[in-house]
Amino acid sequence: MRRTYSLGFAMGETRARWREAFGRRSMSLPRRRWWIVGALALLLSAVEAGGFAQNFRFPVRHDHGLRSCRGELIITAAGIEYRTAHAKHARRWAFEDIRMVVLASRREIVLHTYEAHRWALGRDRTFRFTTLSEITAEVGAFLLARIQRPLAMGIIAVEGTPLHEIAARHRHRFGGCQGTIRIYADRLVYESRDRPEDSRAWRWSDIRRLGRFGPYRLEITTYEPEFGGPTRAYVFDLKVGLSEEVYDFVWERVYHLTPRWNEQR
Ligand SMILES: [Zn+2]
Numbered sequence: 483m484r485r486t487y488s489l490g491f492a493m494g495e496t497r498a499r500w501r502e503a504f505g506r507r508s509m510s511l512p513r514r515r516w517w518i519v520g521a522l523a524l525l526l527s528a529v530e531a532g533g534f535a536q537n538f539r540f541p542v543r544h545d546h547g548l549r550s551c552r553g554e555l556i557i558t559a560a561g562i563e564y565r566t567a568h569a570k571h572a573r574r575w576a577f578e579d580i581r582m583v584v585l586a587s588r589r590e591i592v593l594h595t596y597e598a599h600r601w602a603l604g605r606d607r608t609f610r611f612t613t614l615s616e617i618t619a620e621v622g623a624f625l626l627a628r629i630q631r632p633l634a635m636g637i638i639a640v641e642g643t644p645l646h647e648i649a650a651r652h653r654h655r656f657g658g659c660q661g662t663i664r665i666y667a668d669r670l671v672y673e674s675r676d677r678p679e680d681s682r683a684w685r686w687s688d689i690r691r692l693g694r695f696g697p698y699r700l701e702i703t704t705y706e707p708e709f710g711g712p713t714r715a716y717v718f719d720l721k722v723g724l725s726e727e728v729y730d731f732v733w734e735r736v737y738h739l740t741p742r743w744n745e746q747r
C-alpha cells in the first residue's frame with residue numbers, strides 16, 4: 483500500500499499519517515541501516531552533552547569575614563574548582579576532599595573541606611561562595627548524583643508526588659519560620675515559606691538522627707556542621723500530629739530497616 487503526501491496537509495494530520503505509515507510499512511534495508519546509524523549518533527551526542535562533558539560555571543564572590551575575593555566556581559564530574567586572581571584562595575578539590583557541600587540557597591554554596599584552618603585550630607576550613615547568577619536545579623541534581631556522602635540541599639526539586647504533607651514551623655533560637663514538610667519515597671523535604679534559605683531536601687542518607695517528642699514535635703539531626711556545635715539539628719513544630727505509620731516509614735528509611743508493612747503493598 484502506498485500513499486503520497488502533499489504539503490497541503492494540516493500539521494497534526496500530517497503527523498498522524500506519518501505515524502500510521504511508519505507503523506504499517508516496513509523500511510527497506512539500506513534505509514533502515516541509515517536510520518539506526520542516525521539514531522546512534524543522536525544518542526551518543528545526547529550522552530556526551532548530559533554526562534561526561536558536563537560542567538557548570540558560576541561567577542562568584544568568596545566571602546571571608548569582612549573581605550571577599552571574586553572568581554569563578556567550576557563544577558565538573560571530577561570535583562569543584564575555584565579560579566581567582568587572589569592566588570592564595572584558588573583551589574581545586576576532588577569530591578573526596580570536600581567533607582560536605584551545602585547548597586544553602588540558589589545563590590549560596592558552602593564547601594566544608596578537610597583543610598585545617600590556619601587560626602582556628604582543629605576546625606576544618608569552610609569556603610563560602612555567593613554566586614552572581616542563580617544555581618539551577620540541574621546543578622543540584624548533578625551534585626546529588628555525584629556525591630554519595632551527606633549533602634545539604636537548599637534547592638527544592640518539585641519532581642514526584644509526596645506521600646505525606648505536614649504544615650510545620652521550623653524553630654529558631656528566637657521565633658521560627660513557617661513551611662511544609664513533604665515526605666517522598668526517597669527523601670524528606672522542608673520548604674520554608676518565609677525563609678527560603680532554611681528550605682532543605684534530605685535524602686535518607688543525609689539524615690543522621692531522627693527524634694520525636696510527642697506527635698507534634700519532630701527533630702531532624704543532619705550532618706551539616708553548625709557554628710559552635712558539631713551538627714545542625716532542625717526542630718519542627720507540627721501543626722497536624724504525625725501518625726505512627728508515617729513516623730515509622732521515615733524512621734525505617736533513616737535507619738536502613740526494611741519496613742514490613744510497605745512490602746506487602
Ligand atoms: Zn577569597
Ligand SMILES: [Zn+2]
Pocket residue numbers: 652653654658659660674677680
Ligand atoms: Zn527556619
